[in-house]
Amino acid sequence: MLTTLFQPQDYRFPETVDEVLEILSQHGDCARVIAGGTTIHELAYRKGMGGVHTLLDITRLPLGHLIATPTAGVRVGATVSFTDLAGYVAHNYPRRLAVVADAIAGIRPMQIRNVGTVGGSICSSLPFFDLPAALVALDATVTTRRLNGESRTVPIETFFWDFFLPDLRFGELLTEVEFAIPPADAGGAFQKFESNSVDWALVSIGVQVRCSEDRFTDVRIALGGGIGRKIARASSVEHALLGRPVSTEVIQDAVRGVVDDVRAFSDFRGSASFRNHLLKVYIARCLIQAARRAR
Numbered sequence: 001m002l003t004t005l006f007q008p009q010d011y012r013f014p015e016t017v018d019e020v021l022e023i024l025s026q027h028g029d030c031a032r033v034i035a036g037g038t039t040i041h042e043l044a045y046r047k048g049m050g051g052v053h054t055l056l057d058i059t060r061l062p063l064g065h066l067i068a069t070p071t072a073g074v075r076v077g078a079t080v081s082f083t084d085l086a087g088y089v090a091h092n093y094p095r096r097l098a099v100v101a102d103a104i105a106g107i108r109p110m111q112i113r114n115v116g117t118v119g120g121s122i123c124s125s126l127p128f129f130d131l132p133a134a135l136v137a138l139d140a141t142v143t144t145r146r147l148n149g150e151s152r153t154v155p156i157e158t159f160f161w162d163f164f165l166p167d168l169r170f171g172e173l174l175t176e177v178e179f180a181i182p183p184a185d186a187g188g189a190f191q192k193f194e195s196n197s198v199d200w201a202l203v204s205i206g207v208q209v210r211c212s213e214d215r216f217t218d219v220r221i222a223l224g225g226g227i228g229r230k231i232a233r234a235s236s237v238e239h240a241l242l243g244r245p246v247s248t249e250v251i252q253d254a255v256r257g258v259v260d261d262v263r264a265f266s267d268f269r270g271s272a273s274f275r276n277h278l279l280k281v282y283i284a285r286c287l288i289q290a291a292r293r294a295r
């Protein structure tokens with residue numbers, strides 16, 4: 001039980017980003033940001049909340065924005081919920097941003113989609129979570145802020161260092177995620193394989209492609225789940241597909257190269273060789289689906 005594992009002495013509702021940054025810089029590791037609060041129990045269970053006495057609930061901050069600009073792409077505030085992001089995508093870019101829609105549709109149960117946030121999903125830094133792989137496929141960037149107006153924007157692909165270890169520096173808050181609006185010839189897909197609907201995925205795949213005259217002109221494949229300690233790219237597969245015709249044979253041939261890209265691990269959910277097999281099957285399925293959507 002969380003209550004026996006972790007009992008904060010203080011729970012605050014800061015109203016501004018600066019207020020959060022001020023408290024984080026004062027209290028350091030003894031204060032922890034909480035958004036949807038759905039990973040905190042996991043952190044406490046794994047003894048990741050040691051020494052934390054203050055929780056800073058950031059849901060009242062003005063970080064719930066979802067803004068599309070033709071030049072800058074889509075800017076998603078850190079506290080936007082999965083449900084709100086899915087609604088935005090379905091309404092505005094159902095085909096071009098299908099990778100995001102697919103990933104969120106796979107997050108269960110609905111209560112988690114309603115309270116879990118984009119920022120919390122990223123800052124948990126777990127390759128088993130779905131949205132981060134979709135965002136890597138989209139080549140998204142994340143923006144963080146620190147006291148005194150210091151701000152960093154980095155590719156999301158480099159933001160994950162290890163389990164529960166995002167590239168967040170002392171006193172930093174993730175404020176926004178941003179990705180370009182994919183062009184009209186783009187399509188994406190996300191699929192995962194779980195042994196049951198409440199466990200972490202054995203493999204999860206986010207794919208974003210562009211196709212012209214029935215050939216792949218751009219391919220990004222992000223691999224999550226139990227394939228390593230952070231989200232990886234299937235670079236060999238991507239390179240093998242560039243300029244090649246969109247066909248099942250070409251795809252089946254290219255996905256064999258994924259074993260050069262990642263070192264899947266074995267655990268009670270499945271062996272490394274089973275995961276390697278799943279990777280090939282699920283990357284191929286995602287590529288076919290993404291290419292269909294790109295036409």
Ligand SMILES: Cc1cc2nc3c(=O)[nH]c(=O)nc-3n(C[C@H](O)[C@H](O)[C@H](O)COP(=O)(O)OP(=O)(O)OC[C@H]3O[C@@H](n4cnc5c(N)ncnc54)[C@H](O)[C@@H]3O)c2cc1C
Nearest residue numbers: 035036037038039040107108117119120121123129130174
């Ligand atoms: C029953 C259940 C089922 C689930 N099923 C799925 C699933 O099918 N697919 C899936 O992908 N995930 C699933 N999850 C995980 C869920 O996606 C994550 O728990 C959620 O994304 C975390 O978001 P949050 O807002 O609740 O984060 P929180 O729990 O509030 O925070 C998580 C971590 O991020 C930090 N943090 C949060 N926001 C920021 C910020 N803006 N800046 C800096 N640090 C920040 C917190 O300090 C904490 O360390 C499930 C969780 C549960 C409990």
